[in-house]
Amino acid sequence: MTMPYMHEDAPLIPRPALTLPALRQAVATVAPSRLSEFFEDLQNAFVHAGDEDSVVPIRMFYRRWGVVVEIERYPETARRLRAAEQAITDRDPAVRDRAIEEAAHIVRSAHREVAGG
Structure with a gap:
């Protein structure tokens, strides 16, 4: 079973406003690559x-x-998403299905949070 979106994982930065300067700074901080x-x-x-x-x-x-x-x-959430994205290419259909479910859960949850819900 998937873990809740933001379990014990503490955010590195506050959620930025959806503006160019705020997002640019946030990306530079949490995902500079x-x-x-x-x-x-x-x-x-x-x-x-x-x-x-x-x-x-x-x-x-x-x-x-x-x-x-x-x-x-959320470093742990990002790690889980990357792991799920890698597992999507697994040869085992059950592993792929779980990975797709996990990735979808994380992304949907993030969309809800950004939308204010």
């Missing part, structure tokens, strides 16, 4: 926003990186 990905996604979001004449791609960018930070600010 992902900063180039963050900036590439930011650039793509603004290109898509211009192409679509819509702010939706920018809002989706903020939400996506809010979820990334929500997971990464």
Whole structure:
């Protein structure tokens, strides 16, 4: 059975606001190796926003990186997600199924937290 999302794992930083400066600082703190990905996604979001004449791609960018930070600010939760992502390629279907369930649980829980729920 999967463990609850934020069990005894203490957050490294407070949950940031869904703003560019707050998310940039949070990513730099909890997932510095992902900063180039963050900036590439930011650039793509603004290109898509211009192409679509819509702010939706920018809002989706903020939400996506809010979820990334929500997971990464809890080291044990981030470790569990990485382990589940690795196990998804296991040859054993039961292991893959458990891994998919675990990863989905973590990501859904992070989305709920970021959404304020």
